[in-house]
Amino acid sequence: QQQVKQSPQSLIVQKGGIPIINCAYENTAFDYFPWYQQFPGKGPALLIAIRPDVSEKKEGRFTISFNKSAKQFSLHIMDSQPGDSATYFCAAGAPNSGYALNFGKGTSLLVTP
Amino acid sequence: GAVVSQHPSWVICKSGTSVKIECRSLDFQATTMFWYRQFPKQSLMLMATSNEGSKATYEQGVEKDKFLINHASLTLSTLTVTSAHPEDSSFYICSANSGANVLTFGAGSRLTVL
Numbered sequence: 001q002q003q004v005k006q007s008p009q010s011l012i013v014q015k016g017g018i019p020i021i022n023c024a025y026e027n028t029a030f031d032y033f034p035w036y037q038q039f040p041g042k043g044p045a046l047l048i049a050i051r052p053d054v055s056e057k058k059e060g061r062f063t064i065s066f067n068k069s070a071k072q073f074s075l076h077i078m079d080s081q082p083g084d085s086a087t088y089f090c091a092a093g094a095p096n097s098g099y100a101l102n103f104g105k106g107t108s109l110l111v112t113p
Numbered sequence: 114g115a116v117v118s119q120h121p122s123w124v125i126c127k128s129g130t131s132v133k134i135e136c137r138s139l140d141f142q143a144t145t146m147f148w149y150r151q152f153p154k155q156s157l158m159l160m161a162t163s164n165e166g167s168k169a170t171y172e173q174g175v176e177k178d179k180f181l182i183n184h185a186s187l188t189l190s191t192l193t194v195t196s197a198h199p200e201d202s203s204f205y206i207c208s209a210n211s212g213a214n215v216l217t218f219g220a221g222s223r224l225t226v227l
Contacts, residue, residue: 032214034215034216036218041221041223042220042221043119043206043218043219043220043221044157044206044218045218046215046216046217046218049215089156089157093214093216095214097162098145098162098210099210099214099216100147100159100162101147101157101159101208101216102159103156103157103158104156105155105156106155106156108154
């Protein structure tokens with residue numbers, strides 16, 4: 001059972017564009033929402049994370065928007081670069097499970113030159 | 114920053130043999146570590162939660178007798194795939210809580226069972 005639903009499955013943007021990846025969840029116990037970036041053959045690396053007490057968080061070119069009432073959150077990548085081409089996973093964790101993360105299915109992003 | 118090291122990064126074994134994968138937190142202590150499995154072009158699926166000094170907690174559908182987890186110290190958890198079969202071929206990734214509920218992931222261990 002997929003507890004975090006992620007879309008789109010794949011995304012192609014030109015350099016400088018702003019790809020947006022969306023995620024939705026149902027479990028209201030989730031209170032930690034990280035995004036991970038994964039390159040082929042590598043483990044996922046934490047990009048940015050948000051908690052429900054804020055609606056937006058920015059770190060460099062990455063922004064998370066969070067809508068608690070809709071139980072949705074999204075990742076925006078500003079001024080995207082070819083080096084951002086990777087698979088992005090959203091995830092959600094809850095304190096009652098020790099923050100074992102539930103991952104979305106991933107979005108394969110390609111940024112063309 | 115926090116670092117989680119996995120070893121080996123690649124392993125090839127014959128069907129029926131057992132393989133051990135180590136997960137170490139290098140600069141912090143982790144009472145809890147998590148083991149994930151990732152098939153090609155798929156998401157990470159939680160297999161089990163490894164607890165230092167106690168039995169691991171397995172997710173539904175994961176065979177605890179096949180995937181043995183030992184968390185003997187605050188910096189080391191091991192996953193042993195027993196009697197491995199080709200369908201066990203996958204990318205196994207561990208993670209540990211490095212503070213403030215931030216999970217740091219290892220680089221993963223790719224298992225190929227012939």
